[in-house]
Amino acid sequence: xxxxxxxxxxxxxxxxxxxxxxxxxxxxxxxxxxxxxxxxxxxxxxxxxxxxxxxxxxxxxxxxxxxxxxxxxxxxxxxxxxxxxxxxxxxxxxxxxxxxxxxxxxxxxxxxxxxxxxxxxxxxxxxxxxxxxxxxxxxxxxxxxxxxxxxxxxxxxxxxxxxxxxxxxx
Amino acid sequence: xxxxxxxxxxxxxxxxxxxxxxxxxxxxxxxxxxxxxxxxxxxxxxxxxxxxxxxxxxxxxxxxxxxxxxxxxxxxxxxxxxxxxxxxxxxxxxxxxxxxxxxxxxxxxxxxxxxxxxxxxxxxxxxxxxxxxxxxxxxxxxxxxxxxxxxxxxxxxxxxxxxxxxxxxx
DNA sequence: GAGATATGTCAGCCATGTTGACGTATCTTG
DNA sequence: CAAGATACGTCAACATGGCTGACATATCTC
Numbered sequence: 001x002x003x004x005x006x007x008x009x010x011x012x013x014x015x016x017x018x019x020x021x022x023x024x025x026x027x028x029x030x031x032x033x034x035x036x037x038x039x040x041x042x043x044x045x046x047x048x049x050x051x052x053x054x055x056x057x058x059x060x061x062x063x064x065x066x067x068x069x070x071x072x073x074x075x076x077x078x079x080x081x082x083x084x085x086x087x088x089x090x091x092x093x094x095x096x097x098x099x100x101x102x103x104x105x106x107x108x109x110x111x112x113x114x115x116x117x118x119x120x121x122x123x124x125x126x127x128x129x130x131x132x133x134x135x136x137x138x139x140x141x142x143x144x145x146x147x148x149x150x151x152x153x154x155x156x157x158x159x160x161x162x163x164x165x166x167x168x169x170x
Numbered sequence: 171x172x173x174x175x176x177x178x179x180x181x182x183x184x185x186x187x188x189x190x191x192x193x194x195x196x197x198x199x200x201x202x203x204x205x206x207x208x209x210x211x212x213x214x215x216x217x218x219x220x221x222x223x224x225x226x227x228x229x230x231x232x233x234x235x236x237x238x239x240x241x242x243x244x245x246x247x248x249x250x251x252x253x254x255x256x257x258x259x260x261x262x263x264x265x266x267x268x269x270x271x272x273x274x275x276x277x278x279x280x281x282x283x284x285x286x287x288x289x290x291x292x293x294x295x296x297x298x299x300x301x302x303x304x305x306x307x308x309x310x311x312x313x314x315x316x317x318x319x320x321x322x323x324x325x326x327x328x329x330x331x332x333x334x335x336x337x338x339x340x
Numbered sequence: 341g342a343g344a345t346a347t348g349t350c351a352g353c354c355a356t357g358t359t360g361a362c363g364t365a366t367c368t369t370g
Numbered sequence: 371c372a373a374g375a376t377a378c379g380t381c382a383a384c385a386t387g388g389c390t391g392a393c394a395t396a397t398c399t400c
Contacts, residue, residue, distance in 0.1 A: 022305065022313070023298045024233060025336065027207075029320035031226075032332050034204040035247070037197075037323050053387055056201075063194060069347065077205070082388055084348060106346040106397045128193045134322030135192070138315065143192070145308065145315020150199035152304030153207050162202050166195065221355055239378065252357055254379065276366045276377040345398075351391090358385070367376070 026149075040126045048119065053086045055123055058112065061096060062120040063165055066109040068101065074161060095119060196319075210296045218289065223256045225293055228282065231266060232290040233335055236279040238271065244331060265289060 038052065045055055060075050061067055073083055087110075090096040095116035101107030112120060135143050154162055208222060215225055230245050231237055243253055257280075260266040265286035271277030282290060305313050324332055 019302065020298070021336070023294075023301050025317065026301050026305070026313075027229070027297055028233075028332060028335055029317055029324070030204055030207065032328065033320035033323035034200055036325055036328065037200065051386060059197070063198075070345095078387085079389065080347075081349080081390085085387080088348095101346090104346080104398070108347070124193075127197055128190070130323060131193050131196050132189065134319050135196070137322040138318035141311075142315030142318040143196075145312030146319035147195065147199055148308035148312040149304050149316040150203035152307040153203035153300060154199070155206055158202065158206065162198060165198055166191070223356060240376095248356085249358065250378075251359085251380080255356080258379095271377090274367070274377080278378070341400100343399085345396100347396085348394080350393085352389100354387105354389070356386085356388100359383085360381105362381085363379080365376100365378085367374100369374085370372095 037127065037130055040130050041123045044123055044126060050089075053082075054090060057083070057086050057090060058095065058116060058120045058123070060165075061110045061112055062117065062124070065111045068107045068109060069098075070107070072110065075165075090116070207297065207300055210300050211293045214293055214296060220259075223252075224260060227253070227256050227260060228265065228286060228290045228293070230335075231280045231282055232287065232294070235281050238277045238279060239268075240277070242280065245335075260286070 041055060042052070045051060056076060057072065060072055064071075069080075069083070069087070073080055076083060087096065091098070094113050097111055097113055098108040099111070101109055138146070151159070211225060212222070215221060226246060227242065230242055234241075239250075239253070239257070243250055246253060257266065261268070264283050267281055267283055268278040269281070271279055308316070321329070
């Protein structure tokens with residue numbers, strides 16, 4: 001992997017120059033990859049009169065049913081006022097229901113309704129389509145590399161939270 | 171699409187289920203990786219009273235000096251009215267200058283001023299710090315995998331434009 | 341019973357995107 | 371050369387989704 005470089009430039013090829021180009025390549029690909037992936041669902045969302053903020057909430061609730069409001073706040077890293085607006089709309093459209101926490105009655109556990117689940121599945125299908133095409137083209141080995149680099153971008157303090165999404169809730 | 175859902179049902183772990191989990195893992199890591207990386211520069215930007223929109227413009231102008239307004243519009247995929255506001259602010263603060271295109275006098279070529287370049291370099295340093303830490307942890311092989319997957323996420327129609335960022339302008 | 345915590349909500353502000361309409365300079369082409 | 375296309379700028383109005391600050395309620399913990 002020596003040849004990530006841009007050879008034609010300095011023949012001595014200072015490591016600093018190579019490094020900058022590698023970093024910029026990552027920044028750009030991350031930007032375009034992320035924005036183009038999210039674009040994939042905008043049309044579907046617009047049909048429902050919803051925005052990306054709604055999708056993020058739907059996504060995480062689908063991912064971890066019975067998530068509490070507080071946990072969702074930590075995942076999204078926004079204020080409760082902002083989230084409140086979104087959750088209220090999802091609730092008004094019967095996409096999300098809440099129930100009182102069984103252990104701590106102050107908590108509200110979030111869950112998708114049937115129609116909420118259907119909508120999330122439709123949106124997810126778009127993401128799946130794009131991402132699996134990219135996975136297939138790149139190959140399995142690249143996919144694990146992709147994951148490793150991204151994991152390294154998540155600050156230590158958030159990492160456990162992200163990993164926990166893959167566990168079933170108790 | 172009902173069958174993809176999460177099957178505590180199938181203990182045999184259908185390939186379909188694994189696929190969903192791989193896709194969700196990618197979606198989440200991309201979300202957290204991207205947002206946390208961009209968070210890295212928010213504080214620096216806030217000091218200057220600038221926002222992310224300004225940074226995106228600065229970044230691409232730094233990346234490809236003498237970029238035209240039209241090229242920048244295509245990269246950012248926003249309306250000229252939105253970009254106009256941002257460029258005006260950057261110009262008012264003496265971070266960006268324009269000159270008339272030498273071949274086509276309708277065009278305006280964008281370039282950073284000295285102070286614009288300094289600011290962009292400071293912001294880039296933050297990105298470099300985060301990304302290179304992630305690169306080092308993941309290893310060079312992972313980095314190329316990371317690039318490959320992301321390239322696959324960029325639609326065919328945009329890919330050339332993205333690759334051209336790595337070329338010097340004529 | 342006092343204080344901390346989880347949640348909700350009112351009110352207003354800001355950044356950054358959108359559409360639609362229109363103006364000017366310059367290039368291209370019949 | 372005249373007519374139309376193109377590159378850029380700008381006015382006005384509006385939507386989305388963040389933010390701060392302040393305050394209320396229910397519930398848990400000590």
